[in-house]
Amino acid sequence: MRDLAERALDAAVTAGADYADCRVVDRRVQHLVVKNGKVVTVEVGEDEGLGVRVIAGGAWGFAGGCRLDAASVEETARHAVRIARASARLNPRPVHLAPLAPVSGAYRTPVEQDPFEVSLDAKLDLLMRTDEAMARVAQVTVRESNSFGRHQLCAGWEVIEGFDMPGNAERIATEAAALLTADRCPAGTMTVILDGTQAALQVHESCGHPTELDRVLGTEAAYAGMSFLTPELLGTFRYGSEQVTLTADSTRATGLGTFGWDDEGVPARRTMLVDKGIFSGYMTSRETAAVLGQESNGTMRADGWARLPLIRMTNVNLEPGSSSLDEMIATTKHGVYLETNRSWSIDDRRLNFQFGTQNAWEIVDGMRTRLVRNALYSGTTPEFWRSCDAVASDAEWRMWGVVNCGKGQPSQLMHVGHGAAPCRFQNVRVEPAQ
């Protein structure tokens, strides 16, 4: 791989690049699906290729190719340079990168049990036992369990076993059946408590995306949009209450955004985004950090060899507080406890949001009472986070994985992490979907 990369870089420089970087990616995946008691999918995949990014004539060019012979690699590099020269036809401001010291090293995700060493029989047995547990609930008509879901972690087979899918399956099926006859969610302005998974998505949409500096500078304006968190607000804007501290941390164990270096070679690190409610930082790249006179904090990632690295969330975490779910419920007069996302939408500046969850439990006088269905809650980002009056402690804090974060054109899907714990908000608009 290193020889191929060196060959690509040499070819790019020979063709006139002032700067070039190269990534060689070899990815293996295994995907298993059991549905309604039958194995539907047993799929193995491999994905190899090389991507070359260059600056020539002061402008960017990128090319990716799947052929890894010497001649093809050199041709890919030369094509990247040609593209950069075309970019230079409409690039009045030459690219300037923040400085970065050269580094050399290797990074490997800590793994107790290599998932590719576990037999297919053992994996399918896990899915079949999960399916059988769901099948015990009579009203369930469609059952699916798979090796790809909304929650994933960077670790070994030990985390899959730790999820205890067979042990949770019957409870989940029972809740699904109960929703069929549950009352509609009450409407009104009330207290909302989010479980860790919904808190993770709330962080993703309303904190993670608006603190991506490329969005702020307009490079995503035609697609994902821009951000309400503009640079003049840094250090002074009250984003949330004092309970709210948010970080981008690519060093946190098991996160999908945990790595040794980002795709520009910037070392993993922890960056404060919101410090006790005050907006305090962005996720940056070498190019965008230079605009603010900073060094990159290492968040550039591509979703494969065929794509250009972009600023992506690493692990954007809501840091733990001092409360607990039980305490939050016990001190709530009237509200809902919301579990597990089913619908999400937010505007292009990341202010106006609406989320829906699978489960909603009505809270009355400090007690979790009935299950209600089709709950939606909505609000405006800073007002919502300013109303946060409790975050659960380390004891209930978990790292969650989001596997479908879309950004960029051509589209890229990124795996990102979010550490979160249950948290409580006041005066939130709640209503049923139907």
Add this chain to the structure above:
Amino acid sequence: MTVLPADDVVALSEGALMQARMGDAEAVVTSVTEELTRFAANAIHQNVAERSLRLRARVLADNRVGTAASTGEAGADLAARVMAAAESAREVATQTDVSPIPEPDEGADDPAAYSAATAAATPELRADHVAAIARRASGRGLVAYGYLSTAQRQTAVANTKGVRRSATSTQAGAVVVVRGDAGSGYASRHDADIDRIDIEEMADEAVDTCLRNQGADAIEPGTYEVVLAPYAVTDLLEHLGWVGFSALAVQEHRSFMRIGEKAMSESVTIRDDCRDPDLFPYPFDAEGVSTQPLDLIARGVCHAVVYDTPTALKDGVRSTGHSLPQPNTWGPYASHLAMLPGESSVPELIAGITRGLYITRFWYVRDVHPLHAIITGMTRDGTFLIENGRLSRPVRDLRFTQSIVDALGDVRGISRERRLELGESETGVLSPWLHLGHFAFSS
């Protein structure tokens, strides 16, 4: 420049089949060359190219199935590796829900949408087009953001039952958001042939919308009569495709479609037609089955849903040729959606409204309640108040939460003109302007 000549793509798929030592097998080979020039603030800031070769193989035997996919080196080694992996996967999969590999059908190999000009497009051509867009914006003191893309795709499907299908297609697209100090405008164009995209006309549309959309005021949320531009209508049709028009959604009782029942206004006919020259014509699906044109909603009545081989087997019918790569749990998908045009001009649609809203496009549209086809999302890049039959002033973006089926049950007018737009799943959708009697905005 392509990764492999078209004949080699076909040969690779057939070569893969030779590696299958038992049972039935299917090989799908796709060669993709895609280039995209992206711009922001009147400058090119990202400019990329991808050349890839993907092989996907499925092996079935003894009521077992295995699949393997690979992107990488071309040639027999790739085919051998993929088929070996598929067979090893097959060995372990007991109690499998195996859907048979389809037989060849009588469908003709109609040509896919293809343009030599698009296939030959260069980075320099794209840069010049982007410069033209930037000039139109900067000439009015505005800044442009967006992309211009060109792609060529060669696909071959071969199976041991005798299916041999191949097609070469192209696609070109341009999207622009023009921003001023206090508002923005949007336009996009998509076509198989880049030379048929009028870049300056598209830029002018976005500039015009942007200039009219400066300094928007807030308006009370509520239920309004609306005129939706085709960009917004595309979101409605695409979401109907996801939640309603699939046979799997019907079989699992999560679709609004009840065949033979009236669901929408009589003026609404929604087709899926892979032969429509105004869409991106393409003759077969991911299983190599010929895609059939279908009226999904005919004059407001639920008429048909799309099938792949597994769902067709369950209902005892023939596949309509709408399969995604098999095996999957998503079900079939209507990837050539079009709403038939009406008889009105766009000004006539607007003239029919005393007080309402004109919506240029939606953003971040998501399903809220699939069974009732309820979606939510935001308006973006040009929302205008209609007063006394004309656009009176821009208004701030609004969130809507609305049943698509309910909205299409109150259609007051449909435009003659339609636009081809890419949906979020990047398939073409042919949409008119729509005048709807009510649409609910919540914030």
